[in-house]
Amino acid sequence: xxxxxLVVSDGLGRGFDxxxxxxxxxxxxxxxxxxxxxxxxxxxxxxxxxxxxxxRREFTGVELDAPGHTSENAAVEIIGPGRRGYAIVAGxxxxxxxxxxxxxxxxxAAWGMPxxxxxxxxxxxxxxxxxxxxSPDNVSYPLxxxxxYVAQVGVSVPPGVNLAEIWxxxxxxxxxxxxxxxATSYGVHGLRFVTRAGVRVLLDQAAGxxxxxxxxxxLIALLTAAVMLAASARAEVQxxxxxxxxxxxxxxxxxxxxxxxxxEALIVAAPAATIGLIAGTLATYGxxxxxLMMLNEPAPGAALALPLAAAWMAAVAxxxxxxxxxxxRAAGRAPVALLRGAELxxxxxxxxxxxxxxxxxxxxxxxxxxxxxxLVATATALGSSTGFVLLMLALASxxxxxxxxxxxxxxxxxxxxxxxxxxVGQVRAxxxxxxxxxxxxxxxxxxxxxxxxxDVIAYPGDHTEFEAPPLLGGSRIARPDEAEVGAGLAxxxxxxxxxxxxxxxxxxxxxxxxxxxxxxxxxxxxxxAYVPARALLARDPSASEQLVVRVxxxxxxxxxxxxxxxxxxxxxxxxxxGVPLVDTLRAILRAVAIVDGLVCxxxxxxxxxLTVQERRRTLSVIRAVxxxxxxxxxxxxGAALALxxxxxxxxxxxxxxxLGPALARLAAGYATLSLGAGAGAIAAVLAGLVVAATVAxxxxxxxxxxxxVVSGLAAP
Amino acid sequence: xxxxxxxGIIKTVGAGRAARRxxxxxxxxxxxxxxxxxxxxxxxxxxxxxxxxxxxDRPDAGRIVLAGEELTGxxxxxxxxxxxxxxxxxxxxxHLIEELSGEENVLLPARLxxxxxxxxxxxxxxxxxxGLAEIAGRRPHELxxxxxxxxxxxxxxxGDPELVLADEPTGNLDQDNGAxxxxxxxxxxxxxxxxxTHEPEAAAIADRVLRLEDGRLRxxxxxxxxxxxxx
Ligand SMILES: Nc1ncnc2c1ncn2[C@@H]1O[C@H](COP(=O)(O)OP(=O)(O)O)[C@@H](O)[C@H]1O
Ligand SMILES: [Mg+2]
Numbered sequence: 001x002x003x004x005x006l007v008v009s010d011g012l013g014r015g016f017d018x019x020x021x022x023x024x025x026x027x028x029x030x031x032x033x034x035x036x037x038x039x040x041x042x043x044x045x046x047x048x049x050x051x052x053x054x055x056r057r058e059f060t061g062v063e064l065d066a067p068g069h070t071s072e073n074a075a076v077e078i079i080g081p082g083r084r085g086y087a088i089v090a091g092x093x094x095x096x097x098x099x100x101x102x103x104x105x106x107x108x109a110a111w112g113m114p115x116x117x118x119x120x121x122x123x124x125x126x127x128x129x130x131x132x133x134x135s136p137d138n139v140s141y142p143l144x145x146x147x148x149y150v151a152q153v154g155v156s157v158p159p160g161v162n163l164a165e166i167w168x169x170x171x172x173x174x175x176x177x178x179x180x181x182x183a184t185s186y187g188v189h190g191l192r193f194v195t196r197a198g199v200r201v202l203l204d205q206a207a208g209x210x211x212x213x214x215x216x217x218x219l220i221a222l223l224t225a226a227v228m229l230a231a232s233a234r235a236e237v238q239x240x241x242x243x244x245x246x247x248x249x250x251x252x253x254x255x256x257x258x259x260x261x262x263x264e265a266l267i268v269a270a271p272a273a274t275i276g277l278i279a280g281t282l283a284t285y286g287x288x289x290x291x292l293m294m295l296n297e298p299a300p301g302a303a304l305a306l307p308l309a310a311a312w313m314a315a316v317a318x319x320x321x322x323x324x325x326x327x328x329r330a331a332g333r334a335p336v337a338l339l340r341g342a343e344l345x346x347x348x349x350x351x352x353x354x355x356x357x358x359x360x361x362x363x364x365x366x367x368x369x370x371x372x373x374x375l376v377a378t379a380t381a382l383g384s385s386t387g388f389v390l391l392m393l394a395l396a397s398x399x400x401x402x403x404x405x406x407x408x409x410x411x412x413x414x415x416x417x418x419x420x421x422x423x424v425g426q427v428r429a430x431x432x433x434x435x436x437x438x439x440x441x442x443x444x445x446x447x448x449x450x451x452x453x454x455d456v457i458a459y460p461g462d463h464t465e466f467e468a469p470p471l472l473g474g475s476r477i478a479r480p481d482e483a484e485v486g487a488g489l490a491x492x493x494x495x496x497x498x499x500x501x502x503x504x505x506x507x508x509x510x511x512x513x514x515x516x517x518x519x520x521x522x523x524x525x526x527x528x529a530y531v532p533a534r535a536l537l538a539r540d541p542s543a544s545e546q547l548v549v550r551v552x553x554x555x556x557x558x559x560x561x562x563x564x565x566x567x568x569x570x571x572x573x574x575x576x577x578g579v580p581l582v583d584t585l586r587a588i589l590r591a592v593a594i595v596d597g598l599v600c601x602x603x604x605x606x607x608x609x610l611t612v613q614e615r616r617r618t619l620s621v622i623r624a625v626x627x628x629x630x631x632x633x634x635x636x637x638g639a640a641l642a643l644x645x646x647x648x649x650x651x652x653x654x655x656x657x658x659l660g661p662a663l664a665r666l667a668a669g670y671a672t673l674s675l676g677a678g679a680g681a682i683a684a685v686l687a688g689l690v691v692a693a694t695v696a697x698x699x700x701x702x703x704x705x706x707x708x709v710v711s712g713l714a715a716p
Numbered sequence: 717x718x719x720x721x722x723x724g725i726i727k728t729v730g731a732g733r734a735a736r737r738x739x740x741x742x743x744x745x746x747x748x749x750x751x752x753x754x755x756x757x758x759x760x761x762x763x764x765x766x767x768x769x770x771x772x773d774r775p776d777a778g779r780i781v782l783a784g785e786e787l788t789g790x791x792x793x794x795x796x797x798x799x800x801x802x803x804x805x806x807x808x809x810x811h812l813i814e815e816l817s818g819e820e821n822v823l824l825p826a827r828l829x830x831x832x833x834x835x836x837x838x839x840x841x842x843x844x845x846x847g848l849a850e851i852a853g854r855r856p857h858e859l860x861x862x863x864x865x866x867x868x869x870x871x872x873x874x875g876d877p878e879l880v881l882a883d884e885p886t887g888n889l890d891q892d893n894g895a896x897x898x899x900x901x902x903x904x905x906x907x908x909x910x911x912x913t914h915e916p917e918a919a920a921i922a923d924r925v926l927r928l929e930d931g932r933l934r935x936x937x938x939x940x941x942x943x944x945x946x947x
Contacts, residue, residue: 360828366815625871627796
């Protein structure tokens with residue numbers, strides 16, 4: 001379990017750096033409209049601090065056919081001489097002979113393409129796949145379109161290049177170089193930069209929350225494992241106290257006895273840790289690698305060896321010390337006391353009989369409570385797991401509401417209609433309509449370092465009446481030359497209130513506005529900008545327009561929709577646009593929740609099993625006076641309850657006041673999520689805990705029922 | 717009809733070369749109201765016999781019939797129910813449950829699923845009649861050995877069993893307390909009582925004394941008589 005968490009978090013957490021290193025990722029990738037290679041080369045060569053560069057022609061929207069699969073929007077890069085910026089993960093690089101092609105590993109895996117297989121590009125003659133690549137400058141298929149590389153030789157393409165990869169001697173001087181590049185780029189059109197740092201920001205946005213979740217989860221798993229390993233090793237020593245006392249009585253030295261117990265624990269722990277390590281790695285390595293493949297990052301491979309070795313050491317060291325320590329303490333006591341089978345710890349509480357009349361359930365709870373420190377530790381571990389499951393559920397429902405509820409994105413209108421702005425008066429007159437306004441939208445690209453498009457949204461008046469994503473910093477638009485930017489855009493471009501937003505609109509016109517505030521928006525990963533309509537229309541009169549309509553609370557939505565005409569449609573949630581973050585998170589949530597559930601089940605089973613093991617004699621006495629398996633089940637249910645009840649309380653409190661707010665803050669870059677678990681989620685988690693506890697209790701009770709009563713009566 | 721009838725009991729303990737036939741054809745009948753003492757040296761198989769009679773273990777061969785019910789061949793659940801409703805155990809080391817007060821220990825069998833009704837009432841009466849009222853609220857480690865064994869006897873009787881099985885009930889007690897405990901076992905009315913012990917004093921209160929030797933039970937009328945007269 002520890003291993004599983006380690007594989008996942010290490011794989012994801014350090015994936016980008018590994019990938020960038022392996023692929024020799026350039027410091028900047030520049031895209032522009034096709035130009036003769038010689039001209040571009042001359043300009044780039046003049047840049048300061050340049051280490052190397054290579055030029056390519058990139059085609060997008062290419063038809064790609066492979067046996068059984070086809071895509072219409074493949075990217076084909078025509079590779080010239082020079083450094084590559086991708087890693088070959090299987091097969092070999094292009095040799096320069098015609099008819100060879102490299103495909104991205106994620107695509108090859110998704111389509112089941114073998115090395116040596118054939119694909120066709122835009123219906124050309126078939127090309128042979130000679131290698132698989134990985135390059136973290138973009139995510140891979142299916143998160144992005146398929147990407148293939150072919151050699152320049154033997155392909156007839158129009159002249160010119162439209163992509164340059166640039167490596168610097170000192171990557172820290174990138175900003176300076178970019179400024180210079182922009183200054184010397186006159187005559188080159190459609191210039192767009194992707195920097196290594198920019199790519200990182202984009203990937204981090206998608207993977208960041210996931211990684212934080214997993215790291216936290218692995219800590220919980222570690223805590224649980226440590227508590228349980230220590231408890232079982234300790235219970236084992238407890239069982240042998242009499243034997244220890246005997247050997248002490250016949251003259252064995254204290255350190256000898258301690259060493260023996262430690263060694264015995266080592267003999268058990270070492271193979272167990274090895275098996276656990278292998279099983280955990282096998283279970284998670286595959287899924288993690290697949291996820292990484294989609295992110296165009298390599299599987300952790302040998303880099304995992306060190307953390308895994310550390311995990312192995314911990315898994316061995318914990319039981320060995322927790323066996324040796326009580327043995328050391330026990331061997332320090334009078335042998336006579338040990339021979340009488342005295343309990344090691346001062347477990348005999350001075351508590352008077354409680355007013356609760358002890359039935360089996362209460363007795364079970366008291367048996368579990370006899371090991372107070374362990375109960376507290378286990379309840380804490382279980383509580384953390386519970387808190388996490390609650391968080392997953394809260395997150396899942398927040399994601400669902402993002403998908404279905406435009407309000408979660410700050411949208412306050414319910415309907416849209418493809419009507420001209422002039423129709424706004426008529427629409428306002430429709431009964432049930434509270435407000436209506438034209439909404440203009442345009443696609444833009446940042447003039448500097450962002451490859452992704454930016455959604456530009458404009459209203460003639462106050463946009464917050466229709467769309468009010470929460471303000472994270474600065475203020476709302478107050479002047480015609482101001483803009484509000486989404487946090488995703490602000491992160492990527494380093495924008496703060498007061499800085500200048502410079503974007504190129506679809507028409508080619510450039511818009512420069514002062515950033516008034518940063519807003520949380522999950523739409524388009526937060527790469528949005530709200531601008532005054534006048535400013536947008538002045539630069540791009542062809543921006544798309546529609547009417548958005550707020551319906552009066554309680555009014556009949558279908559009547560209003562009908563009155564608006566055929567073009568009326570309900571406002572869409574975030575995933576209508578396909579938010580990669582949402583998709584990634586949902587895929588991971590499921591896996592995390594399953595692991596987390598297993599953590600809970602393990603803790604419960606261990607607690608019951610330890611209670612049975614440590615209190616073998618007590619259980620045998622109860623069985624001797626006539627308790628059957630149902631009675632033992634009730635007893636263990638009490639023990640489980642003593643654990644589950646505080647754990648549930650801890651879990652709910654943890655989620656409410658710690659995890660939920662923390663994650664909401666992390667996600668604040670996208671939207672304001674309310675991550676407090678609802679009553680339904682809490683009920684579901686409690687039910688889950690009860691089910692896990694029931695499974696644990698039934699299983700352990702069945703096993704305990706098969707033990708011999710007579711030998712249990714003789715137990716210490 | 718006897719409360720307990722065992723015939724041809726054979727039991728081998730240990731495995732392989734260490735295997736030993738501890739009981740080799742034991743026959744025993746105990747009537748209601750009768751107190752039977754089984755004497756034997758340490759290691760002669762007394763506890764083993766008691767465990768078989770009480771349905772805690774199974775014989776290799778032979779039949780045990782308790783209150784008209786055949787024990788041999790019953791499933792563990794059914795055996796537990798027989799123990800609950802028909803048998804009370806008293807052990808040498810008391811075997812009280814540390815987490816429970818004296819009273820709760822007495823009540824434990826009465827609260828098990830399937831217990832006979834009226835357990836609470838019987839528990840209160842037993843606590844009074846065994847002189848435990850003052851100490852019933854204490855935990856076992858706060859009680860003397862004699863007090864603990866009296867609590868254990870109350871626990872054995874709370875289910876109103878036909879048969880009480882006591883394994884060295886005085887083994888951990890001083891002479892006075894031992895005598896008190898034996899006196900209590902003598903006064904159990906119409907119950908059948910089997911006491912196994914290596915201390916001849918216990919035989920003094922018995923109606924019948926048996927000796928366990930070489931895996932077989934032998935009637936020892938003379939000794940019983942002699943002991944009773946000397947007592
Ligand atoms: N589980 C067992 N495995 C091996 N030998 C056993 C086992 N239980 C009892 N014995 C042996 O059987 C013999 C009888 O034991 P027991 O019935 O406890 O004797 P007693 O109660 O008369 O002292 C002893 O020699 C004991 O060592
Ligand atoms: Mg014995």
